[in-house]
Amino acid sequence: MAESVSDLVLSLADCKQLLGLRYAEWCSATPTLEADIAAAAMGLDDLGHSRVLAGCLTELGPDPRGAERETDPAAYRNVAFLDDTWTEWDQFVAANAILDTAFTVMLEALVEGEVEVLRTRLRKMLGEERYHFLHGRSWLNELGSSAATARAWQEAVEWFGPDGGKHRKRLAEKLERPEPKLEIDWSKWDPLRRRTRPGAIDRPTFDMLRGLEERRYGVVRASDAEAPARG
């Protein structure tokens, strides 16, 4: 199947939006005060990256965002690792080191690619992502491998897709560790969501995302309009 660059950019935008939110959820719960601050900063970075990526979509052809995004959490094209709030620090570290770096590998490919709007607008992200990488890799070296890192690596490879051999090699090089042994059933792979696992973002997160988007575009709900004005 010929891959649409719009579909890829939307998936990257959705992944970064969810990654930013998940980072932010940990900004007062990491093992150290410094990591709290880093979590907040990285969260802001990735939310900003998501907005820039989404802003590129109108210049890449037909917008792949359909009406189903208003009501169906499964319409979001994020990796499954970001569906739910992380409950353990090693999940944060696995996402920070492996998934965030995988997204950066794809960003690098787009910046070096042939689509001019992506070559110019995405370049600045690479500078910011350098700090995410240093943070994630150091914590990964401190904590070592875990079930969370195995799952993150699996989902990163799935996200690259069946033709992602070059990206997989680059990810392992950057992390300075070999790709773990993986078993992927590509027959279950969803080419739009770039994952094999079913499921979707948790409902509270989805509702919050829809609320944020409504306010961003000035949509006023009837219930809001009827509320008395605050002094």
Add this chain to the structure above:
Amino acid sequence: MTRVHKNVREYDVFARKARVDPLRHVGRVVAPDDDIAQAYARATYDEERWVEMVIVPRAAVITVTAPGEE
């Protein structure tokens, strides 16, 4: 849970806003290695659009004159 890394080094952070400015001391971070110290410094001292930021391990600083000795 203690909210510090087990083995940390202290780093001084220096930055400047313009090429013509001298680097000035903006603060410190503690971190277990140079890589994560960079991430912490960048996240903590992001109040300006710095053109340059560097970190120096505190242990590498050699005091030539200290307050009270001049």
